Amino acid sequence: MKGFLLSFRSEFYKSRKTLGFWGSIILPLVITLLALTAFFVKSGDFANKPGILLWIQFSMISLGSMGTLLLPIYTIFVAYSVNNVEHKADTWKTIFSLPISRWSVYGAKYAYAFFLLFICMALFTLLNIGFGNLLSVIKPELKFNEYHMEKELAQVFFKLLLSALGILSIQFLLSLLWSDFLKPMGFGFVATIVGVTLASQKDPWKYTYLLPYSHPMAAIKSMVKNQHGPADRFEIAVFTQEVYVSLIVAVIVFFAGYFIVQKRSVK
Amino acid sequence: MVIRTQGLSFSFGNQQVVNSISLEVPEGSIYGFLGPNGAGKTTTIKMLLNLLQAGEGSIHIFDKELKSNRIEILKQIGSLVEQPAIYQHLTGKENLMNRAMLLQVSEQRVNDMLSLVQLTSAANKKAGQYSLGMKQRLGIAHALLNDPKLLILDEPTNGLDPNGIIEIRELMMRIVKEGKTVFVSSHLLSEVEKMATHVGIINHGKMMFQGTIQDLQNINQPHIFIETDNSADAANLLKRNHIDITEVENDYLLVPFTSKQQIGDINNLLVQNGITVFGINKKHKDLERLFLDITQSN
Known part of the structure:
Protein backbone atom coordinates (compact mmCIF):
# COMPACT_ATOMS: atom_id res chain seq x y z
CA MET A 1 0.00 0.00 0.00
CA LYS A 2 2.87 2.32 0.81
CA GLY A 3 4.39 1.66 -2.61
CA PHE A 4 1.04 2.43 -4.22
CA LEU A 5 0.70 5.74 -2.39
CA LEU A 6 4.29 6.74 -3.15
CA SER A 7 3.76 5.90 -6.83
CA PHE A 8 0.45 7.80 -6.91
CA ARG A 9 2.13 10.86 -5.40
CA SER A 10 4.93 10.57 -7.92
CA GLU A 11 2.38 10.44 -10.76
CA PHE A 12 0.97 13.76 -9.61
CA TYR A 13 4.46 15.25 -9.20
CA LYS A 14 5.45 14.20 -12.73
CA SER A 15 2.25 15.22 -14.48
CA ARG A 16 1.48 18.48 -12.69
CA LYS A 17 3.21 20.40 -15.46
CA THR A 18 1.69 18.48 -18.36
CA LEU A 19 -1.40 18.93 -20.48
CA GLY A 20 -2.61 15.55 -19.22
CA PHE A 21 -3.17 17.03 -15.77
CA TRP A 22 -4.29 20.51 -16.78
CA GLY A 23 -6.66 19.07 -19.36
CA SER A 24 -8.80 17.70 -16.54
CA ILE A 25 -9.23 21.25 -15.25
CA ILE A 26 -9.25 23.20 -18.51
CA LEU A 27 -11.81 21.00 -20.31
CA PRO A 28 -14.68 21.46 -17.81
CA LEU A 29 -13.72 25.08 -17.26
CA VAL A 30 -13.81 25.95 -20.96
CA ILE A 31 -17.06 24.11 -21.71
CA THR A 32 -18.94 25.47 -18.70
CA LEU A 33 -17.57 28.96 -19.35
CA LEU A 34 -18.91 28.72 -22.89
CA ALA A 35 -22.29 27.69 -21.51
CA LEU A 36 -22.16 30.57 -19.01
CA THR A 37 -21.27 33.04 -21.77
CA ALA A 38 -24.02 31.74 -24.07
CA PHE A 39 -26.66 32.07 -21.33
CA PHE A 40 -25.35 35.47 -20.27
CA VAL A 41 -25.32 36.89 -23.80
CA LYS A 42 -28.59 35.29 -24.85
CA SER A 43 -30.33 35.71 -21.49
CA GLY A 44 -33.37 37.19 -23.20
CA ASP A 45 -34.05 33.89 -24.94
CA PHE A 46 -34.14 32.07 -21.62
CA ALA A 47 -35.81 34.73 -19.49
CA ASN A 48 -38.65 33.57 -17.30
CA LYS A 49 -38.39 29.96 -18.41
CA PRO A 50 -39.01 27.47 -15.60
CA GLY A 51 -35.96 26.64 -13.48
CA ILE A 52 -35.97 22.95 -14.34
CA LEU A 53 -35.82 23.75 -18.07
CA LEU A 54 -32.98 26.22 -17.58
CA TRP A 55 -30.92 23.69 -15.62
CA ILE A 56 -31.53 21.00 -18.23
CA GLN A 57 -30.62 23.28 -21.12
CA PHE A 58 -27.61 24.68 -19.31
CA SER A 59 -26.20 21.33 -18.19
CA MET A 60 -26.93 19.66 -21.51
CA ILE A 61 -24.22 21.82 -23.10
CA SER A 62 -21.69 19.95 -20.94
CA LEU A 63 -23.46 16.61 -20.95
CA GLY A 64 -24.16 16.62 -24.66
CA SER A 65 -20.61 17.53 -25.68
CA MET A 66 -19.04 15.11 -23.20
CA GLY A 67 -21.46 12.29 -23.90
CA THR A 68 -21.21 12.40 -27.65
CA LEU A 69 -17.51 12.66 -28.34
CA LEU A 70 -15.45 14.57 -25.81
CA LEU A 71 -15.50 12.08 -22.94
CA PRO A 72 -14.25 9.08 -24.96
CA ILE A 73 -11.60 11.25 -26.63
CA TYR A 74 -10.55 12.81 -23.34
CA THR A 75 -10.37 9.36 -21.72
CA ILE A 76 -8.16 8.14 -24.57
CA PHE A 77 -5.96 11.19 -24.08
CA VAL A 78 -5.68 10.73 -20.29
CA ALA A 79 -4.69 7.06 -20.70
CA TYR A 80 -2.15 8.08 -23.31
CA SER A 81 -0.64 10.97 -21.33
CA VAL A 82 -0.19 8.97 -18.11
CA ASN A 83 1.85 6.33 -19.97
CA ASN A 84 3.46 8.59 -22.52
CA VAL A 85 5.36 10.45 -19.82
CA GLU A 86 7.33 7.23 -19.25
CA HIS A 87 7.66 6.26 -22.92
CA LYS A 88 8.97 9.70 -23.76
CA ALA A 89 11.54 9.76 -20.96
CA ASP A 90 12.42 6.06 -21.39
CA THR A 91 11.76 5.63 -17.68
CA TRP A 92 9.96 2.27 -17.58
CA LYS A 93 13.27 0.61 -16.74
CA THR A 94 13.85 2.95 -13.78
CA ILE A 95 10.28 2.66 -12.51
CA PHE A 96 10.34 -1.13 -12.62
CA SER A 97 13.76 -1.35 -10.99
CA LEU A 98 12.53 0.60 -7.97
CA PRO A 99 12.05 -1.36 -4.74
CA ILE A 100 8.29 -1.10 -5.27
CA SER A 101 6.09 -3.93 -6.47
CA ARG A 102 5.01 -3.90 -10.10
CA TRP A 103 1.46 -4.15 -8.88
CA SER A 104 1.79 -0.85 -6.99
CA VAL A 105 3.38 0.92 -9.95
CA TYR A 106 0.73 -0.34 -12.38
CA GLY A 107 -2.15 0.17 -9.95
CA ALA A 108 -1.06 3.71 -9.03
CA LYS A 109 -0.73 4.71 -12.67
CA TYR A 110 -4.22 3.43 -13.44
CA ALA A 111 -5.61 5.03 -10.29
CA TYR A 112 -4.05 8.33 -11.30
CA ALA A 113 -5.66 8.16 -14.75
CA PHE A 114 -8.98 7.46 -12.99
CA PHE A 115 -8.29 10.37 -10.63
CA LEU A 116 -7.85 12.75 -13.59
CA LEU A 117 -11.18 11.63 -15.04
CA PHE A 118 -12.78 12.01 -11.62
CA ILE A 119 -11.40 15.54 -11.25
CA CYS A 120 -12.77 16.39 -14.69
CA MET A 121 -16.26 15.07 -13.90
CA ALA A 122 -16.30 16.58 -10.41
CA LEU A 123 -15.40 19.97 -11.87
CA PHE A 124 -18.13 19.64 -14.48
CA THR A 125 -20.62 19.03 -11.67
CA LEU A 126 -19.37 21.84 -9.47
CA LEU A 127 -18.99 24.36 -12.29
CA ASN A 128 -22.43 23.61 -13.71
CA ILE A 129 -24.01 24.08 -10.30
CA GLY A 130 -21.86 27.14 -9.54
CA PHE A 131 -22.33 28.88 -12.87
CA GLY A 132 -26.07 28.14 -12.92
CA ASN A 133 -26.46 29.84 -9.56
CA LEU A 134 -24.15 32.64 -10.62
CA LEU A 135 -26.36 33.30 -13.65
CA SER A 136 -29.42 33.71 -11.44
CA VAL A 137 -27.52 36.38 -9.51
CA ILE A 138 -26.06 38.34 -12.40
CA LYS A 139 -29.11 37.88 -14.62
CA PRO A 140 -32.12 37.76 -12.26
CA GLU A 141 -34.45 36.98 -15.16
CA LEU A 142 -32.79 33.56 -15.36
CA LYS A 143 -34.57 31.66 -12.60
CA PHE A 144 -31.96 29.02 -11.87
CA ASN A 145 -32.52 29.66 -8.17
CA GLU A 146 -36.10 28.42 -8.38
CA TYR A 147 -35.12 24.84 -8.93
CA HIS A 148 -32.47 22.58 -7.48
CA MET A 149 -30.95 19.62 -9.24
CA GLU A 150 -27.52 19.37 -7.64
CA LYS A 151 -28.07 15.72 -6.77
CA GLU A 152 -29.23 14.81 -10.27
CA LEU A 153 -26.30 16.62 -11.87
CA ALA A 154 -23.84 14.81 -9.60
CA GLN A 155 -25.52 11.51 -10.46
CA VAL A 156 -25.34 12.12 -14.21
CA PHE A 157 -21.67 13.08 -14.17
CA PHE A 158 -20.94 10.12 -11.88
CA LYS A 159 -22.72 7.90 -14.39
CA LEU A 160 -20.65 9.39 -17.20
CA LEU A 161 -17.49 8.70 -15.20
CA LEU A 162 -18.46 5.06 -14.70
CA SER A 163 -19.43 4.69 -18.33
CA ALA A 164 -15.93 5.78 -19.42
CA LEU A 165 -14.04 3.25 -17.28
CA GLY A 166 -14.20 0.47 -19.87
CA ILE A 167 -12.57 2.80 -22.39
CA LEU A 168 -10.04 3.89 -19.78
CA SER A 169 -8.90 0.32 -19.05
CA ILE A 170 -8.58 -0.62 -22.72
CA GLN A 171 -6.79 2.59 -23.70
CA PHE A 172 -4.59 2.42 -20.61
CA LEU A 173 -3.36 -1.03 -21.60
CA LEU A 174 -2.88 -0.07 -25.26
CA SER A 175 -0.95 3.07 -24.35
CA LEU A 176 1.20 1.09 -21.96
CA LEU A 177 2.06 -1.54 -24.54
CA TRP A 178 2.49 0.81 -27.51
CA SER A 179 4.96 3.60 -27.11
CA ASP A 180 3.89 5.55 -30.17
CA PHE A 181 1.10 8.07 -30.37
CA LEU A 182 -0.68 6.80 -33.44
CA LYS A 183 -1.55 3.22 -32.53
CA PRO A 184 -3.50 3.69 -29.28
CA MET A 185 -4.96 7.05 -30.30
CA GLY A 186 -5.84 5.81 -33.80
CA PHE A 187 -7.50 2.70 -32.45
CA GLY A 188 -9.36 4.77 -29.85
CA PHE A 189 -10.62 7.34 -32.36
CA VAL A 190 -11.89 4.72 -34.77
CA ALA A 191 -13.54 2.72 -31.98
CA THR A 192 -15.12 5.92 -30.60
CA ILE A 193 -16.58 6.89 -33.96
CA VAL A 194 -17.99 3.38 -34.39
CA GLY A 195 -19.33 3.38 -30.80
CA VAL A 196 -20.91 6.82 -31.02
CA THR A 197 -22.41 6.07 -34.43
CA LEU A 198 -23.95 2.84 -33.18
CA ALA A 199 -25.22 4.33 -29.91
CA SER A 200 -26.74 7.39 -31.56
CA GLN A 201 -29.02 5.34 -33.83
CA LYS A 202 -32.71 5.62 -33.03
CA ASP A 203 -32.93 1.89 -32.99
CA PRO A 204 -29.38 0.80 -32.09
CA TRP A 205 -27.97 -2.63 -32.86
CA LYS A 206 -28.93 -4.89 -29.96
CA TYR A 207 -25.32 -5.63 -28.98
CA THR A 208 -24.16 -2.00 -28.96
CA TYR A 209 -24.12 -2.05 -25.17
CA LEU A 210 -21.19 -4.48 -25.32
CA LEU A 211 -18.94 -1.92 -27.04
CA PRO A 212 -17.25 0.24 -24.35
CA TYR A 213 -16.74 3.16 -26.74
CA SER A 214 -20.52 3.53 -27.07
CA HIS A 215 -21.09 3.68 -23.30
CA PRO A 216 -20.83 7.45 -22.63
CA MET A 217 -23.34 8.15 -25.39
CA ALA A 218 -25.63 5.35 -24.25
CA ALA A 219 -25.28 6.56 -20.65
CA ILE A 220 -26.62 9.99 -21.59
CA LYS A 221 -29.49 8.45 -23.55
CA SER A 222 -30.53 6.25 -20.64
CA MET A 223 -30.03 8.76 -17.83
CA VAL A 224 -33.65 9.59 -17.06
CA LYS A 225 -35.65 6.86 -15.37
CA ASN A 226 -39.06 6.08 -16.86
CA GLN A 227 -41.41 7.50 -14.32
CA HIS A 228 -45.01 8.25 -13.66
CA GLY A 229 -44.61 10.94 -10.99
CA PRO A 230 -45.02 14.74 -11.25
CA ALA A 231 -43.62 16.33 -14.43
CA ASP A 232 -41.27 18.68 -12.57
CA ARG A 233 -39.43 15.84 -10.85
CA PHE A 234 -37.33 13.18 -12.45
CA GLU A 235 -34.93 10.55 -11.30
CA ILE A 236 -31.55 9.58 -12.71
CA ALA A 237 -30.88 5.96 -13.55
CA VAL A 238 -27.19 5.59 -12.71
CA PHE A 239 -26.65 1.86 -12.89
CA THR A 240 -27.97 0.97 -16.31
CA GLN A 241 -26.91 -1.91 -18.55
CA GLU A 242 -24.05 -0.06 -20.27
CA VAL A 243 -22.66 1.15 -16.93
CA TYR A 244 -22.49 -2.44 -15.67
CA VAL A 245 -20.81 -3.58 -18.88
CA SER A 246 -18.37 -0.67 -18.66
CA LEU A 247 -17.44 -1.63 -15.09
CA ILE A 248 -17.05 -5.32 -15.95
CA VAL A 249 -14.83 -4.50 -18.98
CA ALA A 250 -12.81 -2.08 -16.83
CA VAL A 251 -12.13 -4.66 -14.13
CA ILE A 252 -11.32 -7.52 -16.53
CA VAL A 253 -8.98 -5.45 -18.74
CA PHE A 254 -7.33 -3.87 -15.68
CA PHE A 255 -6.37 -7.27 -14.23
CA ALA A 256 -5.49 -8.73 -17.63
CA GLY A 257 -3.24 -5.70 -18.17
CA TYR A 258 -1.47 -6.32 -14.91
CA PHE A 259 -0.67 -9.93 -15.82
CA ILE A 260 0.60 -8.81 -19.22
CA VAL A 261 2.79 -6.17 -17.57
CA GLN A 262 4.10 -8.62 -15.01
CA LYS A 263 5.17 -11.13 -17.64
CA ARG A 264 6.44 -8.56 -20.05
CA SER A 265 10.09 -7.63 -20.37
CA VAL A 266 10.96 -3.99 -19.83
CA LYS A 267 12.88 -2.63 -22.80
CA MET B 1 29.66 -12.85 -3.62
CA ILE B 219 47.25 -14.68 -19.51
CA ASN B 220 48.84 -11.88 -21.43
CA GLN B 221 51.98 -13.71 -22.68
CA PRO B 222 55.01 -11.48 -23.32
CA HIS B 223 56.48 -11.05 -26.78
CA ILE B 224 59.77 -9.92 -28.27
CA PHE B 225 59.20 -6.68 -30.16
CA ILE B 226 61.69 -6.34 -33.03
CA GLU B 227 62.19 -3.20 -35.15
CA THR B 228 64.33 -3.68 -38.26
CA ASP B 229 65.03 -2.00 -41.60
CA ASN B 230 63.13 -4.80 -43.37
CA SER B 231 60.42 -6.65 -41.46
CA ALA B 232 59.62 -9.09 -44.29
CA ASP B 233 63.23 -10.29 -44.74
CA ALA B 234 63.65 -10.54 -40.97
CA ALA B 235 60.47 -12.61 -40.66
CA ASN B 236 61.55 -14.98 -43.43
CA LEU B 237 64.97 -15.41 -41.87
CA LEU B 238 63.47 -16.22 -38.46
CA LYS B 239 61.01 -18.68 -40.00
CA ARG B 240 63.86 -20.48 -41.81
CA ASN B 241 65.49 -20.83 -38.42
CA HIS B 242 62.32 -22.39 -36.93
CA ILE B 243 61.37 -19.36 -34.83
CA ASP B 244 57.60 -18.70 -34.54
CA ILE B 245 56.34 -15.31 -35.63
CA THR B 246 53.19 -13.90 -34.02
CA GLU B 247 52.75 -10.79 -36.10
CA VAL B 248 54.51 -8.99 -38.94
CA GLU B 249 53.96 -5.32 -39.67
CA ASN B 250 55.85 -2.91 -41.95
CA ASP B 251 57.93 -1.47 -39.15
CA TYR B 252 58.02 -4.26 -36.55
CA LEU B 253 57.46 -7.95 -35.87
CA LEU B 254 56.49 -9.93 -32.78
CA VAL B 255 57.93 -13.24 -31.64
CA PRO B 256 56.72 -15.17 -28.52
CA PHE B 257 59.10 -14.57 -25.60
CA THR B 258 60.72 -17.63 -24.00
CA SER B 259 63.94 -16.29 -22.37
CA LYS B 260 66.36 -13.37 -22.26
CA GLN B 261 68.94 -15.54 -24.04
CA GLN B 262 66.48 -15.92 -26.93
CA ILE B 263 66.47 -12.12 -27.39
CA GLY B 264 70.30 -12.14 -27.75
CA ASP B 265 70.21 -15.09 -30.16
CA ILE B 266 67.63 -13.46 -32.42
CA ASN B 267 69.57 -10.20 -32.41
CA ASN B 268 72.77 -12.01 -33.43
CA LEU B 269 70.99 -13.95 -36.14
CA LEU B 270 69.47 -10.83 -37.70
CA VAL B 271 72.70 -8.77 -37.55
CA GLN B 272 74.85 -11.62 -38.94
CA ASN B 273 72.50 -11.87 -41.92
CA GLY B 274 72.80 -8.20 -42.76
CA ILE B 275 69.54 -6.96 -41.23
CA THR B 276 69.82 -3.73 -39.26
CA VAL B 277 68.08 -3.96 -35.88
CA PHE B 278 66.78 -0.62 -34.60
CA GLY B 279 65.33 -2.07 -31.43
CA ILE B 280 64.60 -5.38 -29.73
CA ASN B 281 62.89 -5.82 -26.35
CA LYS B 282 60.44 -7.84 -24.28
CA LYS B 283 56.90 -6.46 -24.36
CA HIS B 284 53.41 -7.31 -23.09
CA LYS B 285 50.49 -6.67 -25.39
CA ASP B 286 48.49 -3.82 -23.95
CA LEU B 287 45.24 -4.92 -22.37
CA GLU B 288 43.23 -3.31 -25.12
CA ARG B 289 44.82 -5.61 -27.70
CA LEU B 290 44.33 -8.55 -25.38
CA PHE B 291 40.69 -7.62 -25.03
CA LEU B 292 40.34 -7.49 -28.79
CA ASP B 293 42.09 -10.86 -29.14
CA ILE B 294 39.72 -12.41 -26.58
CA THR B 295 36.59 -10.97 -28.10
CA GLN B 296 37.65 -11.72 -31.67
CA SER B 297 38.65 -15.29 -30.91
CA ASN B 298 34.98 -16.23 -30.58
Missing part, protein backbone atom coordinates in the same frame (compact mmCIF):
# COMPACT_ATOMS: atom_id res chain seq x y z
CA VAL B 2 27.47 -9.80 -4.14
CA ILE B 3 26.32 -11.07 -7.55
CA ARG B 4 26.34 -14.74 -8.46
CA THR B 5 24.62 -16.07 -11.55
CA GLN B 6 24.65 -19.59 -12.87
CA GLY B 7 23.92 -20.60 -16.44
CA LEU B 8 22.12 -17.33 -17.13
CA SER B 9 20.59 -17.31 -20.60
CA PHE B 10 18.22 -15.08 -22.52
CA SER B 11 16.81 -15.15 -26.04
CA PHE B 12 14.94 -12.60 -28.10
CA GLY B 13 12.87 -14.95 -30.23
CA ASN B 14 15.31 -17.35 -31.87
CA GLN B 15 18.30 -15.17 -31.19
CA GLN B 16 20.33 -16.24 -28.16
CA VAL B 17 21.53 -12.96 -26.66
CA VAL B 18 22.99 -14.27 -23.39
CA ASN B 19 24.33 -17.79 -23.31
CA SER B 20 24.89 -19.53 -19.98
CA ILE B 21 26.69 -16.75 -18.17
CA SER B 22 28.02 -17.37 -14.68
CA LEU B 23 29.00 -14.12 -13.05
CA GLU B 24 30.89 -13.88 -9.79
CA VAL B 25 31.16 -10.38 -8.41
CA PRO B 26 32.91 -10.20 -5.03
CA GLU B 27 31.97 -7.69 -2.36
CA GLY B 28 33.96 -4.46 -2.42
CA SER B 29 35.10 -4.95 -6.01
CA ILE B 30 34.86 -2.80 -9.08
CA TYR B 31 33.80 -5.38 -11.63
CA GLY B 32 34.37 -4.30 -15.21
CA PHE B 33 31.85 -6.07 -17.43
CA LEU B 34 33.38 -5.77 -20.85
CA GLY B 35 32.39 -6.65 -24.35
CA PRO B 36 31.85 -5.08 -27.75
CA ASN B 37 28.55 -3.40 -28.58
CA GLY B 38 25.81 -6.00 -28.92
CA ALA B 39 27.68 -8.59 -26.84
CA GLY B 40 24.82 -8.97 -24.34
CA LYS B 41 25.98 -6.64 -21.56
CA THR B 42 22.81 -4.56 -21.26
CA THR B 43 20.61 -7.66 -21.50
CA THR B 44 22.58 -9.23 -18.64
CA ILE B 45 22.25 -6.05 -16.58
CA LYS B 46 18.50 -5.93 -17.20
CA MET B 47 18.22 -9.49 -15.95
CA LEU B 48 20.17 -8.52 -12.82
CA LEU B 49 17.58 -5.80 -12.22
CA ASN B 50 14.68 -8.17 -12.90
CA LEU B 51 13.62 -6.08 -15.89
CA LEU B 52 14.02 -9.08 -18.18
CA GLN B 53 12.99 -12.55 -17.11
CA ALA B 54 15.92 -14.93 -17.54
CA GLY B 55 15.17 -17.83 -19.87
CA GLU B 56 17.37 -20.20 -17.92
CA GLY B 57 19.70 -20.02 -14.95
CA SER B 58 19.64 -18.40 -11.55
CA ILE B 59 20.53 -14.99 -10.16
CA HIS B 60 21.60 -14.46 -6.57
CA ILE B 61 22.33 -10.97 -5.31
CA PHE B 62 23.52 -10.45 -1.73
CA ASP B 63 23.22 -14.27 -1.51
CA LYS B 64 19.47 -14.10 -2.07
CA GLU B 65 17.52 -15.37 -5.03
CA LEU B 66 16.44 -12.35 -7.09
CA LYS B 67 12.87 -13.20 -8.08
CA SER B 68 11.67 -14.17 -4.62
CA ASN B 69 13.49 -11.28 -2.88
CA ARG B 70 13.08 -8.65 -5.59
CA ILE B 71 12.10 -5.65 -3.45
CA GLU B 72 14.55 -6.36 -0.66
CA ILE B 73 17.40 -6.68 -3.17
CA LEU B 74 16.42 -3.67 -5.28
CA LYS B 75 16.41 -1.51 -2.14
CA GLN B 76 20.17 -1.95 -2.00
CA ILE B 77 20.90 -1.39 -5.67
CA GLY B 78 21.42 1.83 -7.59
CA SER B 79 21.44 1.54 -11.35
CA LEU B 80 21.95 3.40 -14.57
CA VAL B 81 20.93 1.38 -17.62
CA GLU B 82 21.75 2.58 -21.13
CA GLN B 83 21.08 6.28 -21.61
CA PRO B 84 19.79 8.10 -18.51
CA ALA B 85 16.01 8.02 -18.10
CA ILE B 86 15.03 11.60 -17.43
CA TYR B 87 11.75 13.51 -17.53
CA GLN B 88 12.59 16.29 -19.95
CA HIS B 89 9.80 18.58 -18.76
CA LEU B 90 11.06 18.57 -15.18
CA THR B 91 14.20 20.29 -13.90
CA GLY B 92 17.23 18.27 -12.87
CA LYS B 93 16.33 18.71 -9.22
CA GLU B 94 12.67 17.82 -9.79
CA ASN B 95 13.80 14.63 -11.51
CA LEU B 96 15.80 13.71 -8.44
CA MET B 97 13.03 14.83 -6.07
CA ASN B 98 10.59 12.56 -7.86
CA ARG B 99 12.86 9.58 -7.35
CA ALA B 100 13.66 10.67 -3.80
CA MET B 101 9.92 10.66 -3.12
CA LEU B 102 9.66 7.08 -4.36
CA LEU B 103 12.72 5.97 -2.40
CA GLN B 104 11.77 8.05 0.64
CA VAL B 105 15.03 9.93 0.61
CA SER B 106 15.41 13.46 2.01
CA GLU B 107 15.79 16.66 0.01
CA GLN B 108 19.17 17.12 1.64
CA ARG B 109 20.35 13.90 0.00
CA VAL B 110 19.08 15.25 -3.35
CA ASN B 111 21.11 18.43 -2.86
CA ASP B 112 24.16 16.38 -1.87
CA MET B 113 23.89 14.27 -5.00
CA LEU B 114 23.48 17.35 -7.18
CA SER B 115 26.61 18.74 -5.64
CA LEU B 116 28.47 15.42 -6.02
CA VAL B 117 27.81 15.31 -9.76
CA GLN B 118 28.37 19.07 -10.05
CA LEU B 119 24.89 19.97 -11.18
CA THR B 120 23.97 22.33 -8.36
CA SER B 121 24.13 25.40 -10.59
CA ALA B 122 21.97 23.69 -13.25
CA ALA B 123 19.59 22.12 -10.72
CA ASN B 124 16.66 24.35 -11.69
CA LYS B 125 17.17 24.11 -15.42
CA LYS B 126 14.85 21.87 -17.45
CA ALA B 127 16.54 18.49 -17.90
CA GLY B 128 15.55 18.58 -21.58
CA GLN B 129 18.06 21.40 -22.02
CA TYR B 130 20.90 19.44 -20.42
CA SER B 131 23.87 18.35 -22.51
CA LEU B 132 24.50 14.62 -22.90
CA GLY B 133 27.22 14.76 -20.26
CA MET B 134 24.93 16.58 -17.80
CA LYS B 135 22.19 14.00 -18.40
CA GLN B 136 24.69 11.23 -17.75
CA ARG B 137 25.77 12.87 -14.50
CA LEU B 138 22.13 13.30 -13.48
CA GLY B 139 21.62 9.59 -14.23
CA ILE B 140 24.52 8.75 -11.93
CA ALA B 141 23.03 10.98 -9.23
CA HIS B 142 19.78 8.99 -9.61
CA ALA B 143 21.70 5.75 -9.15
CA LEU B 144 23.45 7.01 -6.01
CA LEU B 145 20.37 8.56 -4.41
CA ASN B 146 19.50 5.65 -2.12
CA ASP B 147 23.12 5.18 -1.01
CA PRO B 148 23.19 1.69 -2.56
CA LYS B 149 25.41 -1.19 -1.51
CA LEU B 150 25.67 -2.26 -5.12
CA LEU B 151 25.93 0.17 -7.97
CA ILE B 152 25.18 -1.17 -11.45
CA LEU B 153 26.25 1.19 -14.19
CA ASP B 154 25.81 0.47 -17.88
CA GLU B 155 28.33 2.42 -19.94
CA PRO B 156 28.30 5.35 -17.49
CA THR B 157 30.91 7.41 -19.31
CA ASN B 158 28.96 7.61 -22.58
CA GLY B 159 28.89 11.21 -23.68
CA LEU B 160 31.30 12.42 -21.04
CA ASP B 161 34.40 14.44 -21.84
CA PRO B 162 37.82 13.26 -20.55
CA ASN B 163 37.42 15.25 -17.33
CA GLY B 164 33.99 13.76 -16.79
CA ILE B 165 35.35 10.26 -17.35
CA ILE B 166 38.09 10.83 -14.76
CA GLU B 167 35.51 12.21 -12.29
CA ILE B 168 33.29 9.14 -12.69
CA ARG B 169 36.29 6.87 -12.30
CA GLU B 170 37.33 8.65 -9.10
CA LEU B 171 33.76 8.56 -7.85
CA MET B 172 33.59 4.78 -8.30
CA MET B 173 36.90 4.28 -6.53
CA ARG B 174 35.64 6.44 -3.66
CA ILE B 175 32.42 4.43 -3.44
CA VAL B 176 34.31 1.15 -3.27
CA LYS B 177 36.46 2.51 -0.44
CA GLU B 178 33.21 2.87 1.53
CA GLY B 179 32.77 -0.90 1.26
CA LYS B 180 30.37 -0.86 -1.65
CA THR B 181 30.49 -2.83 -4.87
CA VAL B 182 30.43 -1.42 -8.37
CA PHE B 183 29.43 -3.41 -11.44
CA VAL B 184 30.25 -1.33 -14.49
CA SER B 185 29.87 -2.26 -18.12
CA SER B 186 31.90 -0.84 -20.94
CA HIS B 187 33.00 -1.68 -24.45
CA LEU B 188 36.41 -0.17 -23.77
CA LEU B 189 38.87 -1.98 -21.54
CA SER B 190 41.04 1.13 -21.31
CA GLU B 191 38.14 2.85 -19.59
CA VAL B 192 37.92 0.40 -16.70
CA GLU B 193 41.41 -1.12 -16.49
CA LYS B 194 42.63 1.75 -14.36
CA MET B 195 40.05 1.14 -11.65
CA ALA B 196 38.62 -2.39 -12.05
CA THR B 197 39.67 -5.04 -9.57
CA HIS B 198 37.81 -7.77 -11.47
CA VAL B 199 36.93 -8.20 -15.09
CA GLY B 200 34.39 -10.24 -17.02
CA ILE B 201 34.65 -10.27 -20.80
CA ILE B 202 31.58 -11.23 -22.79
CA ASN B 203 31.10 -11.66 -26.51
CA HIS B 204 28.17 -13.00 -28.52
CA GLY B 205 26.44 -13.66 -25.21
CA LYS B 206 29.17 -15.93 -23.89
CA MET B 207 31.60 -15.28 -21.08
CA MET B 208 35.09 -15.33 -22.58
CA PHE B 209 37.06 -14.48 -19.47
CA GLN B 210 36.39 -13.82 -15.82
CA GLY B 211 38.88 -13.12 -13.06
CA THR B 212 40.92 -10.43 -11.39
CA ILE B 213 42.66 -7.80 -13.44
CA GLN B 214 45.89 -9.56 -12.43
CA ASP B 215 44.60 -12.84 -13.90
CA LEU B 216 43.98 -10.98 -17.13
CA GLN B 217 47.55 -9.66 -17.08
CA ASN B 218 48.84 -13.17 -16.42
